[in-house]
Amino acid sequence: MKKLDPEEQALLDDFDSGILTRVPELNSELERHKNYAAATFQKDSRINIRISSKDLRLLQKRALSEGLPYQTLISSLLHKYVEGRLVEHRE
Template sequence: MKKLDTFEKDILTDYEAGVLKSTSPSKTDLAKFKAAATATFIKDKRINIRLSSPDLMDIQARAMEEGIPYQTFIASVLHKFAAGRLYEKPSNLARKTTSAN
């Protein structure tokens, strides 16, 4: 187990002392969250794209790092990009493609 920082230690201390209380969302909130999630992930359109073999291999490797199928990974990346929430996480794998920078 990793060493806890001060913030994490404070949370653990408060939890063990009973200061923190679990809260559950109401049935109304759960229904609202479920509807939002369903609307977000409806996949009603199909597209075809061409990728270079090395790019596809890199994408498949990244998907494997995340533990998800590569098609799901691609859809997730595109969704995050479209929503303005795409943040790059450095890969542990050596890149197979080269960029023209």
């Protein structure tokens, strides 16, 4: 067995001591969260926007570096923004 890192060992210790327990009705919980995930990424609406060609090139370049199609990157950014999870990084 591979050696556990400190975080993994702490989780295992907490489980062994009873602090952490198994999720009751695990299969129904997994199914519920799968449905949430599917609904989150369901793309059932289409929009058209105009942006500068420079911004589009930069988005495409960033998407390429992330290994994503640029439309997926844009959709992800919009989703994070409306969920309040998009954090502005200032240098």
